[in-house]
Amino acid sequence: MKKKFIVCILVAVMIIGIVAILVNLSFQRKKENEKNTTNEIDIYDKETIHEIKEEINATADTDMYQIQEEYDGRQILQIKPSIQFQTVLAGILKNGQPSENEIQDLLKNKPTQEGIWIAKQSREAFLNLLKDNGMNGYAIHEQGYLYATEENEKEEAKKLKEAMHTNQLYIIDVSGVSYTRDDFSGEIVEYPFEKMEPYQAVDVYQEGNVTILEVTTNEKGILSKQEILQDVLLNMQN
Secondary structure: OHHHHHHHHHHHHHHHHHHHHHHHHHHHHHHHHHHHHHHHHHHHHHHHHHHHHHHHOOOOOHHHEEEEEOOOOOEEEEEOHHHHHHHHHHHHHHOOOOOHHHHHHHHOOOOOOOEEEEOHHHHHHHHHHHHHOOOOOEEEOOOOEEEEOOOOOOHHHHHHHHHHOOOOEEEEEEOOOEEEEOOOOOOEEEEOHHHHOOOOOEEEEEEOOEEEEEEOOOOOOOOOHHHHHHHHHHHOOO
């Protein structure tokens, strides 16, 4: 009886061992298949990107592009949003057009805390925008973050308060321009959205929980102060 019990235990151990080996082999095979599939997708994308580049005479580095499918099924090239985002942010931090070799150094000084961060060159303009909308109780820390100095019951103030205390970071630059990548050459160029789209109050760039709001200077007074602030707040709610 004792021998039968021992034999049963040994058989059970062997079965468990075999099952463990089979499960491990299946897991390794799955990982290998996923790796191969990923490589195939990468190769396919690069080949397709190269083909489209030749068709449209685009000269930017292939790694800068991603494939975007239009509503009609056509495939077009688009500079990767992460690259555009970094370029725009570098331009804000420099307060001018950044060169290729200084982008990474500029980004070392980017804001990282959650809240509303105002570019140094835009702090006075943004506070004036708030004041023009009846919102006087605000100031900006030396680090660049907006904070309230008194309570305000206006609906706009409530929305601003929500944005200041959310898990998002909003970067605001009041300049009417942004520095982006040209879709064909990949070169850094000035995009004067205020001149090109005079009725557009805000140009938006987003990556993860960080949103850049390039705000019009409204130099020609085309938009009302209220319209501009409403558009800023609207983009803080998305």
